[in-house]
Amino acid sequence: MLASGPHDDATFANRKAAAAILEKLFASEPDHPGVAHYLIHAYDKPQLAQLGIPAARRYAQVAPAAPHALHMPSHIFARVGLWQDDIKSNLASVAATRKTAAMGMGGEGHQFHAMDFLFYAYLQSGREADARALMDEVNAMPEMHDMYGVGFDPHLATEANFAALYPLEMRDWAAAASLTPVAVPGTAEDSTGYWAKAIGAAHLHQPEEVKKDVAAIEAIHQKFVSEKKKDFAEGTENDLKQAQAWLAFAEGKYDDAVETLRPMADKEDALGDEPQGIPTREMIAEILLEAKRPQQALAEYQTDLKYNPNRFNGLYGAARAAEAAGKQSEANEYYALLLKDCDGSNSSRPELNRARKLLAKK
Numbered sequence: 001m002l003a004s005g006p007h008d009d010a011t012f013a014n015r016k017a018a019a020a021i022l023e024k025l026f027a028s029e030p031d032h033p034g035v036a037h038y039l040i041h042a043y044d045k046p047q048l049a050q051l052g053i054p055a056a057r058r059y060a061q062v063a064p065a066a067p068h069a070l071h072m073p074s075h076i077f078a079r080v081g082l083w084q085d086d087i088k089s090n091l092a093s094v095a096a097t098r099k100t101a102a103m104g105m106g107g108e109g110h111q112f113h114a115m116d117f118l119f120y121a122y123l124q125s126g127r128e129a130d131a132r133a134l135m136d137e138v139n140a141m142p143e144m145h146d147m148y149g150v151g152f153d154p155h156l157a158t159e160a161n162f163a164a165l166y167p168l169e170m171r172d173w174a175a176a177a178s179l180t181p182v183a184v185p186g187t188a189e190d191s192t193g194y195w196a197k198a199i200g201a202a203h204l205h206q207p208e209e210v211k212k213d214v215a216a217i218e219a220i221h222q223k224f225v226s227e228k229k230k231d232f233a234e235g236t237e238n239d240l241k242q243a244q245a246w247l248a249f250a251e252g253k254y255d256d257a258v259e260t261l262r263p264m265a266d267k268e269d270a271l272g273d274e275p276q277g278i279p280t281r282e283m284i285a286e287i288l289l290e291a292k293r294p295q296q297a298l299a300e301y302q303t304d305l306k307y308n309p310n311r312f313n314g315l316y317g318a319a320r321a322a323e324a325a326g327k328q329s330e331a332n333e334y335y336a337l338l339l340k341d342c343d344g345s346n347s348s349r350p351e352l353n354r355a356r357k358l359l360a361k362k
Contacts, residue, residue: 191217249287
């Protein structure tokens with residue numbers, strides 16, 4: 001039922017029907033790893049993820065030596081913004097992958113999916129030093145054969161993603177704009193660096209630079225279209241549309257930027273894409289905030305946080321928007337949530353310092 005569910009079914013009918021069967025089995029067989037595994041898959045959508053927490057907590061306990069079993073709970077933890085649980089799950093998965101690989105069992109490529117989740121969770125919880133260390137670790141890895149037969153080095157794809165996402169999540173626009181894109185020929189990741197460069201240059205109000213990056217993404221996209229590689233064409237099309245929206249932003253055409261992004265955001269919300277990048281809805285909110293429309297921005301941030309709870313920049317953006325709209329008590333709630341998510345980190349991010357100072361004045 002899970003495998004045959006239509007990809008674009010926003011009702012999640014097959015998932016719910018599968019979960020109804022699995023929940024009965026889970027009640028009678030709580031130590032069955034297959035039941036917990038497929039329950040997590042069934043609930044791996046933002047609208048359903050809260051229901052998957054019991055299976056997520058159980059799965060790692062009943063299959064503690066299986067790398068994939070250790071990673072899978074993080075699909076739920078990431079959906080609900082439980083970053084420390086997410087981190088713990090993926091650290092265990094990476095360690096188990098390396099242990100099994102060292103025993104000659106293969107499967108080294110499994111670690112990169114876990115690392116994607118780990119990197120994302122580090123950046124949402126103020127652990128950017130750990131994120132940078134993970135970047136360095138991946139960059140130093142030797143060339144690897146991919147394990148899914150799709151013809152690219154998984155460590156190189158991960159390197160490209162990390163290099164692009166880090167400056168954007170850190171809101172270091174100059175660093176993003178000056179990136180040297182990591183080439184990952186034949187994959188959607190080939191456009192990721194140009195996408196990050198476009199967003200960085202747009203924030204610096206450099207439309208001519210953004211145009212260059214848009215052209216580079218378009219060339220990569222057209223290549224996949226001509227080769228009829230549907231999945232990669234769709235991935236690069238998303239990068240292209242977002243880069244075009246940020247070009248409109250750089251040119252001061254805020255309404256055009258929002259109009260380009262809104263259908264993408266609505267689709268993301270409805271279908272619940274994996275939480276590993278920057279939500280399009282968050283981009284809309286940021287553009288509206290930069291356009292001095294804080295009340296509209298706040299509404300977009302609030303919608304976004306329903307689907308992507310506890311995202312660092314989502315919470316900080318919502319706080320800034322509430323503050324600009326004259327809703328200081330609401331802003332303080334978002335600042336407090338941000339500090340709670342980053343509790344125990346040694347982050348020196350200016351956003352956290354600002355949150356501490358404002359809450360100290362309460």
